[in-house]
Amino acid sequence: MQPDEIKTLIEGHIPESNVEVSFEGSHLMVTVVSSAFEGLSRLKKQQLVYAALNDKIADGTLHAVQMQTLTPEEASR
Numbered sequence: 001m002q003p004d005e006i007k008t009l010i011e012g013h014i015p016e017s018n019v020e021v022s023f024e025g026s027h028l029m030v031t032v033v034s035s036a037f038e039g040l041s042r043l044k045k046q047q048l049v050y051a052a053l054n055d056k057i058a059d060g061t062l063h064a065v066q067m068q069t070l071t072p073e074e075a076s077r
Contacts, residue, residue, distance in 0.1 A: 001061055006030070006053070013052030018075075030067040033075040045069035 003021040010019045010032060017034035030049065037045045049067055056062040 001056065006056075006062070009056070010049060010052045014048055027064045027066060028062055030065065031070070032067065033070045033072055035072055037069055037071045042069065 003023065006021045006028070007019045010021075010030065011017050014032060014034050014036050016036065017032050019033075020031040022029045032045075032049055036048065040048075046067060046069055049069060050057070050065075053062055053065065057065070
């Protein structure tokens, strides 16, 4: 999968998100900034991102996902 495809999947699943995607070898690194994360625990934020990628993880297209999930306020720090 290309980074743009992953970005589109996440942005389509998480409203008003800003997504950066990069690969280092076979490891996918994702940074997602969204107001949808306001008031959520770190685990809940990650679950939202995984929900967007779940089909691709299940079919083996993606694996070894590392992510950073931030609210806009957290990202501005």
